[in-house]
Amino acid sequence: MTTPRERLEAVGNQIPPLIALIVLWMLLWGEFSWLNLLVAFVVGIVVTVAFYLVPVQLSGRVHPLHAVVFFVRLILDIVRASIDVAWLAIKPKLVSSNAILAIRLHTRSDLILTWTAVATSIVPGSIVVDIDRESSILYLHVLDMHSAADIESFRRQVLDTEQRIVRGFGSREDVERMRGVPPANRRTARSVDQNEQGPL
Structure with a gap:
């Protein structure tokens, strides 16, 4: 059973494809209008729901x-x-x-x-x-x-x-x-180091 946070993340992962579909629709029509924007939004919703893809996990990090x-x-x-x-x-x-x-x-x-x-x-x-x-x-x-x-x-x-x-x-x-260090190993290494150092 999915948690509310997981459902929210699933919805959030569908937003980039939806925006891309809206932009593509507007480019195909070659002009901006509120009607085109509304139709693009509806079409984008239908496509993302009917042709649901496994969401790509974005890193949320840009350097x-x-x-x-x-x-x-x-x-x-x-x-x-x-x-x-x-x-x-x-x-x-x-x-x-x-x-x-x-x-x-x-x-x-x-x-x-x-x-x-x-x-x-x-x-x-x-x-x-x-x-x-x-x-x-x-x-x-x-x-x-x-x-x-x-x-x-x-x-x-x-x-x-x-x-x-x-x-x-x-x-x-x-x-x-x-860097060649799996995250789990790094966390383990940190906990080992802390245990070896003992209380200050």
Whole structure:
């Protein structure tokens, strides 16, 4: 049986999709009017109720500096990769060597998993072809992989992207997991330290 707080959280998790549907409806009509807004709200309510999805748990945390770092680095990666792919297209004597890579992420958050998949796919030269949600594994088709060093370099890029997303938008649990310390273990370590120190 759900508690009032859990029901309130479930309703709150449906608000972002509802707002997105309202904005999309207004963009499709191309003009703002109170009638359009009312119809968009009604349609959004019907869609979110009739096609209810498992709510994505938002972290409720944004670190402005790390968020800026993530977006700036993403833009730089897009520019760099665009130049590399353009060179591959006109490169004489091109030897094609593509690969399907399975990359296991550190996070267990659906939100961070999705953001990492999208951020990786919009960079030219790679695209997500499948996702193993249970194991947090991304399967990507990647261009121009000629050696184990190339594969490891790309794997590191994806994990670095995940880390930047976690630092900018992830929950405290996600941040701790990226540091290699599970939150439960950290709490246990704190209680052990307090017990060892004894009363002051």
